Amino acid sequence: MMPFVSVIVTAYQYRPYIVEALESIAHQDLDDNKYEVIIVANYDKGQVSRYLCNGWKFIYHRTQEVR
Template identity: 45%
Template structure:
């Protein structure tokens, strides 16, 4: 059984979904330790996702929170990580998440965001992160104060206590 369940939500946006999915699938954490579920309101890519071992959930909700609630019933992991369809993860993200959640009392984890611009080479950016290029990191990371779905992980049992509120999250 996977330790982490990744929920990717996509509402009417198809153009970046496969890149987001690939960033979730190309993690340094062994593939049997996490699963990927995509909640979307279109059927495009269903066969591709199935062949990649990704679960798909049709969800035509107007709120992202309701899409997440629909996907939760398909999750098996103890920890839920979110990824927006237009975001990417660094390859070691889930390995770091697993390490953090070894602390039994931890219920919620989030990290900083790195904004990148159209046309930038993602592999070069990831390389600078791997090298711990402090100047690059200082100049490019967005403060932890803004939070988006893709920087958030939470224990499933904690999340399940908030289902009614979660359904309302836009």
């Protein structure tokens, strides 16, 4: 039995490589019901919105301490 995995992605200011990182997560062989993705960022959803339809969670954190 495989354990449930939580993938937490932190992003300080939007950078183009965040989309690349999310694409990499989306293309894993693991079944969707075996993991969750939580994106914590200090900018609004913008470019990452399309990944949220996968059931991924987005947490907006306004301080600059998310790095």
